[in-house]
Amino acid sequence: MLERLIEEAPLFFNYHNLVFIGQAMARTLGMTVIGCSVGFVLGLSIAIIRQSASRVLLPLRIVVIIYVEFFRRIPFLVVLFIVLFVIEPMMPGTSLFGIATVSVCLLSTAFLSEIMRAGLESVPKAQIEAALALNFNALQTLTMVVLPQSWRVILPPAAAFVVMFIKDTSLASQLGVIELTFAGKMLVNRGFSPVLGFGAILVCYFALSYPLSRFAAYLEKRLATS
Amino acid sequence: MNYTFQFSEVLDELPYLLGGAGVTLQIAFVAFWGGAIIGLIGALAKVYGGKASKRIASSYVTILTNTPALVQIFLLYYALPDLGVLLDPLTAVMIGLVLNSGAYLTEILRAGVISVRLSEIEAATTLGMSRLQIVRYVILPHIAKTIYAPLSNFFVWLVLGSSLAALFGVEELTGRAINISTANLRSIETFTVVAGIYILLTVIASTSLAMLGRWMFRVKVRVF
Numbered sequence: 006m007l008e009r010l011i012e013e014a015p016l017f018f019n020y021h022n023l024v025f026i027g028q029a030m031a032r033t034l035g036m037t038v039i040g041c042s043v044g045f046v047l048g049l050s051i052a053i054i055r056q057s058a059s060r061v062l063l064p065l066r067i068v069v070i071i072y073v074e075f076f077r078r079i080p081f082l083v084v085l086f087i088v089l090f091v092i093e094p095m096m097p098g099t100s101l102f103g104i105a106t107v108s109v110c111l112l113s114t115a116f117l118s119e120i121m122r123a124g125l126e127s128v129p130k131a132q133i134e135a136a137l138a139l140n141f142n143a144l145q146t147l148t149m150v151v152l153p154q155s156w157r158v159i160l161p162p163a164a165a166f167v168v169m170f171i172k173d174t175s176l177a178s179q180l181g182v183i184e185l186t187f188a189g190k191m192l193v194n195r196g197f198s199p200v201l202g203f204g205a206i207l208v209c210y211f212a213l214s215y216p217l218s219r220f221a222a223y224l225e226k227r228l229a230t231s
Numbered sequence: 232m233n234y235t236f237q238f239s240e241v242l243d244e245l246p247y248l249l250g251g252a253g254v255t256l257q258i259a260f261v262a263f264w265g266g267a268i269i270g271l272i273g274a275l276a277k278v279y280g281g282k283a284s285k286r287i288a289s290s291y292v293t294i295l296t297n298t299p300a301l302v303q304i305f306l307l308y309y310a311l312p313d314l315g316v317l318l319d320p321l322t323a324v325m326i327g328l329v330l331n332s333g334a335y336l337t338e339i340l341r342a343g344v345i346s347v348r349l350s351e352i353e354a355a356t357t358l359g360m361s362r363l364q365i366v367r368y369v370i371l372p373h374i375a376k377t378i379y380a381p382l383s384n385f386f387v388w389l390v391l392g393s394s395l396a397a398l399f400g401v402e403e404l405t406g407r408a409i410n411i412s413t414a415n416l417r418s419i420e421t422f423t424v425v426a427g428i429y430i431l432l433t434v435i436a437s438t439s440l441a442m443l444g445r446w447m448f449r450v451k452v453r454v455f
Contacts, residue, residue, distance in 0.1 A: 009313075078387075078433040079426040080394035082405055087426065090418040094234070172299035179398060186302055199309035207298045207306065214297040 009198055017201050022192065029188035030209050032102065036109050036174045036184065037213075041167050044113030051114065052121035053147065069118075076115035081176050084108045089180060105177035105184075112173070116166055124159035125151055157228040164221035171214050185209050240415045241424045251407035252428050258325060258393040258403060263386050265329035270336025277337065278344045288337065295334035301395050303327050308399060320399035328396075332389060339385065343378035375448035383440035383452055387433050394429075404428060 051069050054062060076084065088108040092099050128151045136146040178187035189206035193199050276288040295303070304327035311318060318326070347370050355365045397406035404425060412421040441452040 075426070075430065078391070079429040080391040080405060082394045082397065083408070083422055083426050083429065086408075086412075087419065087422045090422065168297070172301075175299035175301045176395065178301070186299065186305070189302065189305065193309060198313065199306065200313065203302055203306040203310065207302055210298045210302065211294070215293070218293075218297055 010201055013198055013201055017192075017197050017205070025192075026185070026188055026205065026209060029183055029185045030213070032182065033171065033174055033184040033210075034213065036102075036106055036177065036182075037167065037171050039106050040109035040113045040174075041117070041170060043110040044117040045163075047110075047114040048117030048119075048121050051118035052125055055118075055122055056125050057143075073115045073118055076112055077119065081108070081112055081173050082179065084112055085176060085180055101180050101182045105174075105180055105182045109170075109174060109177070113166075113170060117163060120162045120166060121155075121159055123162070124155035127158040128154050161221060161225040161228055164217065164224050168214050168218045168221055171217070172210065175210075236420055237417060238420050238424065240417050241411065241420045244411050244415075245424075247411070248404065248407055248425065248428060251402060251404040252432055254401070254403040255390060255393050255405075256432070258321075258328065258396055258401075259386065259389040261325050262328035262332045262389050262393065265325075266332030266334075266336045267340075269329065269333030270340045273333065273337030274340035274344050277341050292334045292337050295331055296338075300327060300331045300392065301398070303331060304395070304399065321396070321401050324393075324396040324399055324401055328389070328393065332385070335385060336382075339378055339381045342381075343374040346373050346377040372448065375444070375450055379444045379448055379450040380452045383437060383444065386440065387437050390433055390436060391429065 051073065054066055054069050057066075085105065085108045088111070089104050092104050092107065132150055132154075133146055136150045141149065174184060175186040177184055178190065181187065183191070185206050189203050192205075193202040273288045273291065276284040277292075280288065304324055307327050308318060308320070308323040311323075351369055351373075352365060355369045360368065393403060394405040396403050397409055400406065402410065408421050408425040412418040415421070437452075444450040444452045
């Protein structure tokens with residue numbers, strides 16, 4: 006097997022293949038970045054909605070809870086299939102990358118909102134009541150009292166989630182989005198040894214994920230509640 | 232948009248799908264307990280091991296947790312035949328998931344191993360507790376409090392994660408859903424029903440695990 010690898014290595018690492026893998030890596034990264042940015046914004050909104058006690062928001066709160074529980078309790082693969090089969094007939098021109106990105110956003114919103122909720126809940130109720138007594142309005146309470154304190158609880162698990170998330174995007178290969186995993190499959194189908202093809206892909210994922218997981222570990226140490 | 236939903240064709244296949252849910256749970260169980268054995272060895276090596284075993288354990292964890300399980304199993308499934316080892320899909324998925332969950336469980340169990348402090352055991356010995364009592368009243372409550380919640384979350388995560396077995400042709404829940412939907416062409420309905428089954432599975436799993444934790448270890452675990 007080793008001879009085969011050595012024989013194939015120069016063929017495998019040619020310019021064309023490297024560009025191909027690079028583009029695939031950019032797609033993986035793109036899905037992760039878009040998914041997590043959308044997830045952060047929407048997840049924060051959902052967490053805030055779930056925290057609020059107002060009666061007017063009650064129906065919205067129920068919808069949001071159902072949404073979060075739904076997407077946290079079904080596998081990403083099933084989410085991908087459902088989104089594919091719903092979007093495809095409604096908007097026939099949508100690219101596969103678009104469909105994968107939508108499902109990625111749906112998932113990350115649900116998971117990040119749970120992380121944010123834990124963060125918001127970590128701020129003692131008495132402080133919110135104190136802010137109320139000082140005549141802060143809801144927005145002021147949020148931006149000046151709750152958020153500054155909840156970041157240190159939110160950030161470490163959020164960073165760990167992003168690491169998980171990079172790996173989850175590998176399932177999008179099943180739709181035919183040419184991200185890293187699918188690129189690996191294509192290279193192997195072109196006749197390269199699986200060890201070389203998938204090995205290179207594993208190294209790429211590692212290169213994306215390792216710095217981030219180190220960063221997550223650093224955050225966890227640094228921001229540990231003192 | 233004139234689409235009429237027809238769930239009847241899918242609901243006819245419900246026993247078949249529920250059988251798939253059984254396979255899903257089996258995969259999750261094997262992955263969990265196999266991973267727990269590896270995880271225990273890894274955690275002990277990381278905390279009490281020598282320099283070499285510490286290094287081996289931590290590089291195992293780093294490599295496995297920073298790469299997707301899917302690609303790991305691809306590598307197992309397609310590369311091992313080169314070495315003359317032919318795995319059937321289910322075995323390949325199981326081995327891959329066991330190795331993968333072993334890495335995560337190493338980290339979870341390590342936290343549990345650390346949480347027991349030697350001084351507490353010494354204090355218990357001074358109080359005249361027997362070895363069994365020390366395990367029952369000092370060591371176990373500590374470990375349970377630190378690791379029970381992450382462990383039960385991880386099991387639920389494995390139930391969901393085992394769906395990637397479908398990509399190798401294993402007929403678990405997702406795999407059977409793909410089979411059905413290619414036959415009856417009712418894809419949305421099929422996957423909605425399957426999503427419902429997954430929700431049911433994970434809700435049952437996390438509620439019963441939470442109840443078990445409360446009853447056996449007095450650990451409070453959140454279900455929702």
